[in-house]
Amino acid sequence: MPAPSPYRPRRSCLFMPGANARALEKAQSLPADTLILDLEDAVAPDAKAGARAAVLAAVSERRFGSREVLIRVNSLDSPWGRDDLAMAVSAAPDGIVVPKVTCAEQVEKLDNALSKAGAATDLALWLMVEMPRAVLDIRDIAAVAGSTRLRGFILGLNDLALETHAVATADRVAFQYVLSAVVLAARAHGLLAIDSVYNDFRDEAGLAQQCEQARVLGFDGKSLIHPAQLEVANRVFSPHPEAVSHARAVIQAFSLPENSGKGVIQVNGKMTELLHLQEAQRLVAISEAIAQSTTGG
Numbered sequence: 001m002p003a004p005s006p007y008r009p010r011r012s013c014l015f016m017p018g019a020n021a022r023a024l025e026k027a028q029s030l031p032a033d034t035l036i037l038d039l040e041d042a043v044a045p046d047a048k049a050g051a052r053a054a055v056l057a058a059v060s061e062r063r064f065g066s067r068e069v070l071i072r073v074n075s076l077d078s079p080w081g082r083d084d085l086a087m088a089v090s091a092a093p094d095g096i097v098v099p100k101v102t103c104a105e106q107v108e109k110l111d112n113a114l115s116k117a118g119a120a121t122d123l124a125l126w127l128m129v130e131m132p133r134a135v136l137d138i139r140d141i142a143a144v145a146g147s148t149r150l151r152g153f154i155l156g157l158n159d160l161a162l163e164t165h166a167v168a169t170a171d172r173v174a175f176q177y178v179l180s181a182v183v184l185a186a187r188a189h190g191l192l193a194i195d196s197v198y199n200d201f202r203d204e205a206g207l208a209q210q211c212e213q214a215r216v217l218g219f220d221g222k223s224l225i226h227p228a229q230l231e232v233a234n235r236v237f238s239p240h241p242e243a244v245s246h247a248r249a250v251i252q253a254f255s256l257p258e259n260s261g262k263g264v265i266q267v268n269g270k271m272t273e274l275l276h277l278q279e280a281q282r283l284v285a286i287s288e289a290i291a292q293s294t295t296g297g
């Protein structure tokens, strides 16, 4: 049995309404890397309390196996936020997703609120990046990663389009700055970056195009809204087999005695430096983590 990988794939992060019992049940066997049980926008005000109770039961009973489980709470300044947070701390998921954050001070307050509520230090804090001010302050927000539970960003382009009046075209030209700013801020502070949802869940080709765009930009995976989107996201965000064999060749080449101490060599006709060795090791580790995960390739 191989040692568990330190990498966790997050190619597919499936949202589901906490009030949808069928979706919560179905999620137990879906090939999603991450499940996000939503108490916010997908749950109507009258259904909030019922959804909170259903999510508490499902998460506390550990119904989702080894899948990563996140709970999206309502904002702390909403009528439901405090109760959601208390429930989430007692359910002890892998992480909590907080919507509509605008600045770094809010993240520090959230982290303090989690500590006061008795949250474990390894409870991950994820932020929806979906408010114009969060985009403008993304560098400062990411910088509190070292002193808080902040672990990653999930882009929320539905809210951002609403706030900015930008139009969501297929190429996402209106969001180019945001897409890159989120990835750069995340990487500068060792955080994860998950792309926004694709609303047209029956359009497989459109989703594939958007996943590919996000992958090229450096995102770790895509947030999703429907089981039909899982296969595409899992495929696009898995390292390509040819890239993995090249990565193995790079690792092998650098391990040869004649290349010991060298900073640059050639592999398969390509200039290959130590920085490429680092990327090759990351790619192979991700590919092995996917092979080990229950959701597989």
Ligand SMILES: CC(C)(COP(=O)(O)OP(=O)(O)OC[C@H]1O[C@@H](n2cnc3c(N)ncnc32)[C@H](O)[C@@H]1OP(=O)(O)O)[C@@H](O)C(=O)NCCC(=O)NCCSC(=O)C[C@H](O)C(=O)O
Binding pocket: 014, 015, 016, 017, 022, 023, 024, 026, 027, 038, 041, 042, 128, 130, 155, 156, 157, 158, 159, 160, 196, 197, 201, 225, 226, 227
């Ligand atoms: C979009 C949906 C409302 C569509 O629902 P429905 O019409 O019921 O779809 P289907 O009949 O095709 O469903 C087929 C089966 O799959 C199950 N199902 C559907 N969606 C999910 C899901 N997300 N997770 C698990 N299972 C799901 C159905 O129960 C059917 O099962 P079966 O009975 O066996 O046939 C619906 O897909 C949905 O509600 N999706 C999630 C919506 C959501 O969570 N939204 C909030 C997050 S997105 C967001 O907030 C954006 C962000 O903040 C931003 O600002 O951009």
Ligand SMILES: [Mg+2]
Binding pocket: 041, 099, 128, 130, 156, 158, 159
């Ligand atoms: Mg949103």
